[in-house]
Amino acid sequence: MGTAERREAPEESVTGRPAKPWGTKTLDRDIPAARRGDEHDGGEPRMSRTLWVEQPARRHPLPDPVRTAAVRAVLVIAVTLIQAMVAFLCTMAGTWLAFPMVISSVASTVVATWAVVDVWVTRQVWNQRYGVVSEPSSTARALRRERRARRRLERRALREQERIRRRGGTGQLSHS
Template structure:
């Protein structure tokens, strides 16, 4: 997956460079303009194919494994709820130990 993404980025960058060269050749009136435009069209098709390959592969992987790499708002909300529940439990435990200490001291004096 990662190598396909790198390959797609390289192909896209070469296609952009090729398009710029074809444009400059056209402006200069060079004989190289027509072949560069034809190869630019072909490389655009290849670049589109490579980007689609990466995109479809990622979608299939996500569908099979059921995991999305970006944390969703649901996951964030659940994490927040767990964190607040832990805080509340710790606060309750502190309160219980304080009450026990105070209660035990009060009973021994009576």
């Protein structure tokens, strides 16, 4: 067995599938059957355990646009840190590359700041648009309520028109 074993969570996994119960056999395809404990070789069969169990997420995952912005920001920040380190080492070594690296590090710092602000703005826009705020007076809830009421009225008007059409036009005030 590996060292990456974890305790089993009784809830469902992050993917929505129920987590495997403790003690469920997991076949290791690269280990011969005799070593896995699948066959009785005179001794007691070994109970194989899963190497890991998916733990349910404590918080909801980030929405896709926010996650995309966050990944982009992390990549830009990583490149910026590498550039800053190279600029520092070039400066200490006294090479001609030091000045261009310092200039590119400054520009990269501006871009990294923009990327972090982009994550924040994207998150705020997503929250505002899709109404994550769970207050009863949430603007998003009021907008959804109004939309539902409008749709109800439209469906009611369509049903009324369909009913009039099925009657053959009776009930119309004018015949044109």
